[in-house]
Amino acid sequence: MKKYTIEGIVTKVTESEYVLFCDDGTFRNIPLTKDDIPMMGERKTYTAKSRNLPLRIVSTVAMVAVLFIAFLAYGGIQNHSKTNYIAAIDINPSLEAHLDEDLNVIKLLPLNTDGKQIADSIESEGVDFYQVVDFIVSESVSKGYLSVNEKGRIETTIVKVTSDSNPPSERELKEVIQTQLQSKNIVADVQVFNETKEFYDQSERAGVSMNKYRHYQTLRDQGLVQDIKEVKEKSIKQLQDMIEEEDEKKVPVKTEQGKGDSGENAKPNPELRQNQSQSTLNPKGDQTEHKPALDDKQEPSDNEGGQQKGKKPSNKSSSPENEASSNQRSSDPPPTREENKANQKAETEDSQTNSNDNTQQKNETSIESQPETETNAEKKDESASKGETIPEEENLDSNHNKANKNRPSSSSKP
Amino acid sequence: MGDLKLKEILLEIKNGNELERERLIRHYQPYILNAVGHICKKYVTWSSDETSIGLIAFNRAIDTFEFDKGRAFVNYVYLLIQRDIIDYFRKEKRHLHPASDNDQLVHDKAEMKASLESYQQSTNTSALVEEILELDEKLSKFNISFEQLESHSPKHRKTRIKVMEMASKFIQHGDLVDELVGKKVFPVSSFTKRTGFRPKSIERYRKYLITIIMIKLHPEWRRLSTFVQVGPGSVKI
Numbered sequence: 001m002k003k004y005t006i007e008g009i010v011t012k013v014t015e016s017e018y019v020l021f022c023d024d025g026t027f028r029n030i031p032l033t034k035d036d037i038p039m040m041g042e043r044k045t046y047t048a049k050s051r052n053l054p055l056r057i058v059s060t061v062a063m064v065a066v067l068f069i070a071f072l073a074y075g076g077i078q079n080h081s082k083t084n085y086i087a088a089i090d091i092n093p094s095l096e097a098h099l100d101e102d103l104n105v106i107k108l109l110p111l112n113t114d115g116k117q118i119a120d121s122i123e124s125e126g127v128d129f130y131q132v133v134d135f136i137v138s139e140s141v142s143k144g145y146l147s148v149n150e151k152g153r154i155e156t157t158i159v160k161v162t163s164d165s166n167p168p169s170e171r172e173l174k175e176v177i178q179t180q181l182q183s184k185n186i187v188a189d190v191q192v193f194n195e196t197k198e199f200y201d202q203s204e205r206a207g208v209s210m211n212k213y214r215h216y217q218t219l220r221d222q223g224l225v226q227d228i229k230e231v232k233e234k235s236i237k238q239l240q241d242m243i244e245e246e247d248e249k250k251v252p253v254k255t256e257q258g259k260g261d262s263g264e265n266a267k268p269n270p271e272l273r274q275n276q277s278q279s280t281l282n283p284k285g286d287q288t289e290h291k292p293a294l295d296d297k298q299e300p301s302d303n304e305g306g307q308q309k310g311k312k313p314s315n316k317s318s319s320p321e322n323e324a325s326s327n328q329r330s331s332d333p334p335p336t337r338e339e340n341k342a343n344q345k346a347e348t349e350d351s352q353t354n355s356n357d358n359t360q361q362k363n364e365t366s367i368e369s370q371p372e373t374e375t376n377a378e379k380k381d382e383s384a385s386k387g388e389t390i391p392e393e394e395n396l397d398s399n400h401n402k403a404n405k406n407r408p409s410s411s412s413k414p
Numbered sequence: 415m416g417d418l419k420l421k422e423i424l425l426e427i428k429n430g431n432e433l434e435r436e437r438l439i440r441h442y443q444p445y446i447l448n449a450v451g452h453i454c455k456k457y458v459t460w461s462s463d464e465t466s467i468g469l470i471a472f473n474r475a476i477d478t479f480e481f482d483k484g485r486a487f488v489n490y491v492y493l494l495i496q497r498d499i500i501d502y503f504r505k506e507k508r509h510l511h512p513a514s515d516n517d518q519l520v521h522d523k524a525e526m527k528a529s530l531e532s533y534q535q536s537t538n539t540s541a542l543v544e545e546i547l548e549l550d551e552k553l554s555k556f557n558i559s560f561e562q563l564e565s566h567s568p569k570h571r572k573t574r575i576k577v578m579e580m581a582s583k584f585i586q587h588g589d590l591v592d593e594l595v596g597k598k599v600f601p602v603s604s605f606t607k608r609t610g611f612r613p614k615s616i617e618r619y620r621k622y623l624i625t626i627i628m629i630k631l632h633p634e635w636r637r638l639s640t641f642v643q644v645g646p647g648s649v650k651i
Binding site for chain 2: 008009011012013014015017019021022023024025026027028029032035036037038039040041042043
């Protein structure tokens with residue numbers, strides 16, 4: 001280390017230092033050594049260590065220190081806080097627990113403000129995961145997120161980050177939650193899911209918990225939400241209610257559809273029922289009134305069934321056969337309705353036997369409303385007269401292109 | 415304090431002017447304290463026994479000093495203080511640890527040698543001590559003490575030269591000097607208006623600047639003046 005000397009005269013001696021009036025005109029306070037009290041006016045030379053190190057040395061030392069600290073920090077992270085599992089818990093408070101290989105919580109991250117309140121009130125680091133879940137449920141009850149009066153919903157999603165240890169047991173997790181809920185006399189749906197790291201990454205990118213992201217996917221597929229922001233503010237219970245409401249809506253629509261057909265068939269146009277029962281391909285004008293409703297409901301359900309890929313059991317199907325069966329299922333009425341329907345069907349069947357002329361008339365009325373359809377129908381009639389077999393075409397259409405409304409059906413011809 | 419002035423004051427004191435005695439003691443207080451501490455080789459305060467002995471010795475020096483002997487007053491004071499304190503230590507040691515005659519002789523020789531060295535050194539610096547004491551007295555009127563000046567001293571050579579230049583320009587304006595000495599306040603605004611120096615730099619080095627101005631205002635302090643000369647280096651005394 002560089003040393004430099006300060007030379008000057010002593011101007012004052014205090015208890016701890018003496019003041020040197022240096023040759024360069026400055027004043028320097030020099031620490032007083034034991035047994036050395038300089039005399040005023042005495043010339044003194046003081047050797048001091050230079051503090052001004054060369055910049056190159058300082059920068060080198062700083063760089064080495066930074067690298068060393070970074071290396072230590074990286075090693076520390078690698079050794080001590082390796083996340084093996086991530087568990088997202090949603091009640092209304094959303095929390096995310098990172099677990100090590102022994103299923104002890106490394107860190108508990110709040111995903112919303114309610115979650116922060118819970119996370120702040122829990123000592124979670126190094127604690128067993130099940131115990132932390134127990135605390136979370138208990139705290140949620142005590143803070144009023146779960147109440148006796150209202151049925152709650154608790155969803156937990158576990159993601160395996162590395163595969164070198166046993167994952168948390170779903171059964172045990174449910175038991176822990178249920179036990180805590182029972183002790184507080186609270187009723188709640190408890191769901192435990194397993195997801196992949198990719199799903200976790202997607203949810204993280206979306207900025208919501210995995211449970212909410214799952215609901216978001218469902219709601220988006222149903223067309224109920226367009227943006228993730230619509231989901232962020234809602235609780236899991238609210239999202240589940242939205243899905244259930246939508247499901248409930250769908251069921252009555254399909255039921256009404258079945259009912260409407262039978263009603264219409266029963267009362268003014270019994271031949272329509274016949275047309276629909278004979279083939280689902282009837283594109284006639286009277287049926288086009290029902291078709292949009294049918295398509296609106298059925299097409300998304302087809303997509304949904306395709307996109308969900310078994311994530312959630314769906315009663316909707318993509319094939320026409322399944323569709324028909326779903327219609328059949330959805331139109332299953334209660335016993336009183338069955339009786340009515342049976343009566344109506346019987347009436348319809350009776351009327352079908354004598355309704356060829358009426359059907360012709362009805363077709364004419366529908367043709368008036370849709371001239372293009374009529375021309376197509378005429379073309380079909382011509383082709384039919386050329387000897388094409390009607391049942392084959394019906395089967396072909398019913399199997400491959402049921403949604404083609406404009407295509408005429410030869411079954412409509414008497 | 416010049417020799418003539420000191421001679422007048424000592425004459426007045428001998429004629430019975432106790433106020434002047436009091437003033438002279440107050441003027442030499444830092445020196446008395448420093449001398450006692452130096453002789454005792456420890457820091458002493460006004461409550462120490464050694465300081466009281468030193469003060470008594472100084473009082474006796476006022477009464478017994480003779481200019482005709484060609485000796486500096488400060489050196490005489492130091493000699494008396496040293497002698498009295500050594501006597502005090504002898505008494506104390508004899509009282510507490512009665513030593514043999516042989517030991518006592520060796521001890522006395524060593525003390526004598528040390529005191530002679532000190533005396534020789536103090537003889538050389540007596541004039542400088544007088545200047546330092548006078549500067550200290552002047553600065554105390556501005557509430558400036560020497561130990562404060564380190565933090566107010568410019569660290570870089572260029573800045574130091576600039577401050578020296580400021581001090582030189584300041585003393586050229588008599589009215590500003592009068593204002594400074596009379597009101598004990600540095601006329602920053604007047605000085606900056608006339609010279610164009612930045613008020614910020616004046617304020618930053620104000621205490622150091624006043625010290626330099628005080629030294630420059632007293633060219634009779636020849637030894638101290640060598641420290642504030644603008645140039646590549648000051649002359650060692």
